[in-house]
Amino acid sequence: MRIRYFAWLRHRVGTADEEIELPAEVTTVGALGDWLAARSPGFKEAWQTPGVVRVAVNQTHVTDTAAAVKTGDEVAFFPPVTGG
Amino acid sequence: MIRVQCAPFDAGAETAALTAGRDDLGAVVSFQGVVRRGDGPDAVDAMTLEHYPGMTERELERIEAEAQRRWPLQATLVIHRYGRMEPGEPIVLVVCCSRHRRAAFDACAFLMDWLKTRAPFWKLEETAAGARWVEATAGDEAAAARWSEP
Incomplete structure (x- = not known):
């Protein structure tokens, strides 16, 4: 699974993207965030602050942490967008 | 039509091209x-727009399709830049063409609010104090929320 980080979250984590081997028990966006948080203190701090981290699965916004993730997906974590 | 690009654009030329030959x-x-x-210590010397290549284009296309679903639009154009730009440079252009003004006004505001x-x-x-990421505002969320359908 490819994980991508953007904007200040990319700085906090220290990488723009990484390939991970998805553990079998990780099947939702929420579980994936928790699993990544256990590996990265920078990500953990942001992930545990409500409303700070947004998620896209396969380049589509998801707002439900119960949304499914599976091997082969591209999952992106980023702060609220500020374009325009 | 949507376009994501680093280079500046000429709003007049883009609008002329979009409407050329149409009556x-x-x-x-x-x-x-x-x-x-801006002013004072918050004055901006330059700005860099980061984006998510691939998702950016898909998301702009989704937003444009939603505008076309909601209003009778003859043509639409969205151009958004990325990369580094200085004060006075254009960042984004939205053009909406319709038979009557109300649809064009509303669709243009909707596209910007959702974008x-x-x-x-x-x-x-x-800035003089260093680089800082712009924070999203509650005002932007409220502006987008006013277009939510019942």
Whole structure:
């Protein structure tokens, strides 16, 4: 699974993207965030602050942490967008 | 039509190209976003827009399709830049063409409001005090929320 980080979250984590081997028990966006948080203190701090981290699965916004993730997906974590 | 590009654009030339040869348009409404310098210690020397290549294009296409579903639009154009730009430079252009003004005005406002809360862009400002990421505002969320359908 490819994980991508953007904007200040990319700085906090220290990488723009990484390939991970998805553990079998990780099947939702929420579980994936928790699993990544256990590996990265920078990500953990942001992930545990409500409303700070947004998620896209396969380049589509998801707002439900119960949304499914599976091997082969591209999952992106980023702060609220500020374009325009 | 949507376009994501690093290079500056000419809003007048883009609008002329979009409307060239058409006699069915009664209203052409455009919005151009520009890098604002601001005042005092918060004054911006330059701004860098990061984006999510691939998702950016898909999201802009989804937003444009939603505008076309909601209003009778003859033509639409969204251009959004990424990369580094200085005060006075254009960032974003939205053009909506319709037979009558109301649809064009409303669709243009809708596209900007949704774009600001959904298109995956992030602004990094350079100021005298250093670089800082722009924070999303509750005002932007409220502006997008006013278009929610019952």
